[in-house]
Amino acid sequence: MSFTVAIVGRPNVGKSTLFNRLVGKKLALVDDTPGVTRDRRPGDAKLIDLRFRIIDTAGLEQSGPDTLQGRMWAQTEAAIDEADLSLFLVDAKGGLTPADETLAEMLRRRGKPVVLVANKSEARGSDGGFYDAFTLGLGEPCPISAEHGQGMLDLRDAIVAAIGEDRAYPPEDDVAETDIDLRPTFKDEDGEEEEAEAYDETKPLRVAIVGRPNAGKSTLINRFLGEDRLLTGPEAGITRDSISVEWEWRGRTIKMFDTAGMRRKAKVQEKLEKLSVADALRAIRFAETVVIVFDATIPFEKQDLQIVDLVLREGRAAVLAFNKWDLVEDWQTVLADLREKTERLLPQARGIRAVPISGHTGYGLDRLMQAIIETDKTWNRRISTARLNRWLESQTIQHPPPAVSGRRLKLKYMTQVKARPPGFMISCTRPDALPESYVRYLINGLRNDFDLPGVPIRMHFRSGDNPYESKAKKRR
Template identity: 55%
Template sequence: MTIKVAMVGRPNVGKSTLFNRLVGKRLALVDDTPGVTRDRREAMASLGGMSFLAIDTAGLEEDGDTKLSARMRAQTDLAINEADFALFMIDARAGVTPLDKHFADLLRRGKTPVILICNKAEGRAAEAGIYESYSLGLGEPVSISAEHGEGLSELIEAFDKVIFDNNLVVEEEPGEVTSKAVYIDGEISDEEADTEGEYDTGLPLQMAIVGRPNVGKSTLVNYLLGEDRQITGPEAGLTRDAIGVTYFYEDREIRMFDTAGLRRKSKVMEKLEKLSVADTIRALNFAEVVVLMIDATMPFEKQDLSIASLVVQEGRSLVIALNKYDLMENRQEIMKDIQETLEHSLPQIKGIPIVPISALTGKGVNKLMPAVFEAYRLWNRRVSTAKLNKWLAATVAYHPHPSVKGRRIKMRYMTQVKTRPPTFAIFCNRTADVARSYERYLLNELRWDFELPGVPIRVLMRKGDNPYGKSLK
């Protein structure tokens, strides 16, 4: 089993900065604002040849049980209980605060071994805080600078000691233990993203859940996982960064990403929200299927269409989950209105599947994953060149392109150049003169005849070589 290491401490002591350094990627959002991290984030990390699962947690705060900080505290407590040992971080420049003392007492009484870390220890300003940290009763502190990478050799020694004292088995050679890292919080590789032809069902399917704030994305993730993995509540914008978790559906592994809500660009003013939006866009870039959640109790807004259009532009397969559908009385009218709006506003991707669900009660959720897998299958669809050329000849004969300046446009050959999404190339003599309306005609007929509903399709016009070009030179 892989060793689990939880990073805990009060807000703004540098937990996410150290997490990013150990993981080797900027996965966790980092900002000067206290309390940026809310949900716990997991990823494979390495230090001194050791491979382990790092868990970034929300800052520890004392608060009532009814507030957001209490829900964040519950997630942190869960991470500590699951971890083999914890890294308790304090800000050496600020010294030991009453909050540090309070949570040090709690950690001392717990069963999880603890390594005390004095972060931001560069320079003389941190010396007093380092000496003061001995009073916490957690042993000798390790002085580091997560921002500048200082003191990591001393941290390696502390890791070795706690692993030896607690008889833990550590994985070595992190290059061979990357599968769990990729499946939990990593990015898809370029080679994997550009795979063409038949798709490998052994690879995990990457699914991102997007939508406006407070539509129920985290609630859906928790229901699918069967546990309170993500923080939920009536407050809008609880999720700040894209959190990836592993989920199994009928023995198929899925990388599921819960993302921050996307508001209209004009309303995004704060730097932290801009970082959250950028993290959501990053999740879209390497997702394969995107589930767009819409709140049935709220009108279908332009922002929902903007998100759907963004997914289509990225070339990802799209499934719409109509959440809180059980609260509506005029259900058929709502479904009809959404379908008509999509047909009118997104004509380039007709047939997007819409699945009515209730993420809170689970009603209809059993129909969501079959729709996701069907969208994924169509996204990987390949059509033979022979069928495409027969189709092209028949389609052009039925409705030929109008002549341009008295000259006929000849479409000679067609082939599928890639999948994910299905992309087709048509070779003709005058590509610049092909009307956009005729390209849409071909695309719609292609979608209809080869049964590719709800999937982005690319049709490229390519100019064929002049067979007399060499003789004319």
């Protein structure tokens, strides 16, 4: 993007609403409650013909640096320092407050371009607040309505005037395009040519970090980044929005999503927490690999198991991270106990990769990233049809399908219909009569024989076409 813009202002002036308007999606949580936004959230904005990077920030709440509000404001100051331009939002309907004057003075001291924006200008009685904004000494305010999209053209003109046309409209680079299909092909053991989608080691990887509140998710991501990018603290439930951050690991771009802690559904009563959990669920669906963070001091709570089951039912590749390992004393005994419980309590994810880590000290983070990459490879794996049918034949010989109502079921043909997660289709007689126990036998055999540990496997059955069906209808 050509330049970066930070949206700043006191709580509840409409910063997140304007952010969602500019990025064209409902990325940031919006509620009437002041102080919903806590972390700084970046996004790619589009305003008429302008393209720029935008950062949503927490509202100014004057408090001590050791308090949650103080740490939130430190994140906002970091966004202002990072940005080339600040959009200073004031509430034209509610009028100015001392917090607006404090923030205006701070922005003047920074010496960076500022666009004063009078939001909620569509409301009756907003003229007084609009004219009061002139007293801040930051120039003429730009009247808009972030909720209704009014005044966006004037806002674009104000941004261009503040940043300069050369910065606002940089020359575009020519990008060469090619229509050549570079995917390799191979021949299986029977000489049948199939298309192979080779695993791309350079493709950006989307990873969601989920878990119960206060499991250390934000601290873990900060340790990966090497900076205090996300708001952390001893309080449970600090994170509300699902914040995405990008960094590189061994030359590969990793896009990580920090999510709100997920409590038991019965305990989630407030509307804001429901919005946060819904945002975390969207992050899980958008991600490719999901890291479920356990508190190693109190692992395998009922909610932990439910989160793992949710991730697997969504079809995501899952990795377990036992965080706070620096607080464990007898680590050999604890590790053996965790391995036993993982196998016993998560039979639907047999072979799932689990790594002890410490987000506070950085212990085990390289092993965690390696487990993420290996799990993603497994999640993307494809198996040739010839190999699958030879495997199916050997499985049915070792353990034939049961007979139902005196007629034995026949498994005729097998193929992989999709990856991400691996999905297989078996053509058979009377698929509805195939017992669940035999389906589990086939899935476990696939895991063991084709090295598919810890990823969800989808198995579909269908009856083969009857070539005599049309003739039978004619005789009738």
